[in-house]
Amino acid sequence: MKAKDFDLKFDEGEDVTAYLDISRARRPGMLRIVLTFLLLVLPVPAHAMHIAEGILPLPWAVAWFAVAAPFVALGVRRLNALSREDLSIKPLIGLMAAVVFIISCMPIPVPTAGTCSHPCGTGIAAILVGPLLSILISAVALLIQALFLAHGGLSTLGADIVSMGVVGSFAGWFAFRGMRAMGAGLGLAGFAAGLATDWATYLTTSVELASGIRGDAPFLPLVGRIVLAFIPTQLPLGLLEGAMTAGMVLLLYRKRPDLLVRMKVISQQEGVAHA
């Protein structure tokens, strides 16, 4: 029977149970019930990518600022150089920062942890504008989040820029370019970039956290424990971010290949061939 006929019979008030194969109906499994329960009762956002304000002692906070500063300076230099040729570059980077901010505020349910987490978004930025400008974008997004959402912080801004901006951007950019050089399609390369960005950011965050809260405990075992603690959230989230990044790159290729050509993500020939 067609769905249209079934709907018609139902709308006319007929008894439609005779058309249902109840013997094949299944109760939801226990695992699904538990996962749904966890998602309902534990909707706490686990913003594991950002190190909270105050968590790092002063020497470590200063040290991470010192590591981040040259990369931010290189980003600003690149921005100024590009801005001399094209006046639209600063508004573009500003709007991309707003996009990354919005993406990194969107909660994604992570079933294995029974909680919500959020994607980084820096992988997308690194693919489109390159790693140096992507560092600037994440620095701006992190600054706004620190000041107005208490995600991350001012004292941990350096550490957060290093993990999400520097390591995340370079990991995503190298993964994308590396996969493309090996002949992978845009979707697969986008997936690899999203995955690499997320997992590299999370690993760096673990190292930074361990350095900050170590006390007298040995460093490497603590890093291992923090990595283990974050695995239920970040392992699936990396896959989700990879899929999301791939979807985004493929959408741009389908709808606006000219943008990908302009940002040198695909060659002129590829753009023309697609058109």
Added chain:
Amino acid sequence: MRTIIHHQDATHLLTRLDARVKLLCALALLVMVLSYRGLAFPLLVALLGTGLCLGLGVRVRLLLARFAQPLFIVAMVLLLKLFTGGHDPLFSCTVAGLEITGYGDGLREGMQIAARIVGAVSVVSLVGFSTTFTETMAALAWLRVPRGLIEVALFAWRYLFVLYEDAMVVYHAQRNRLGYAGYRRGLSSFGTLTGALVIKAFDNSQTITTAMVQRGYDGTMPLMRHKPFRLAEVAAALLVVAGLGVLWRI
């Protein structure tokens, strides 16, 4: 996103205070909180900070929303330090055949970090609630933060809410059409949403530039001009920081 917006009481003393003075005070307090070994000083700063936030007219619900994520981290750090970060056993219990030991020194260290987090978050929240974004950016420019970074931040802030509204329109349209029914479809919808945002960002950047060039934009954004420092403000700020500095030393 809703927790970003707070309508400031323009008549309040803290709101009228020079943003540079507020930022410098906040940085001094952050240094003291981060370098303090103990619980008393960071908790005192937290009490002061949250009290002043409430005095500014910030709703308790908004304040709690702001503290939700740091408090989650506090809970995680406390658990991690209690069960893995010490040598001096405090208690021991068996759960599902596994013996779990809590350590007293680990708990003390965890509480110290927790106090630091709460103190530092309250300082930064107070700055966020009492200062507008443009004032903060102008103050950061005065502190010699690179101009390029400030300009990008100003562009981002200006168009953040426009893009967020666009994102919500697309999100609700997708949701009404069962775009988030199931993981696979949800992921595909989210990818489309971010792609649509990126396209909007590119297109808007072109129209914004054209409009700005017609109004004389030459690649640099004008920043808010600061009024000269007021002696009374600076003196009061110094007094507060010095007072807290004395407490920090004790």
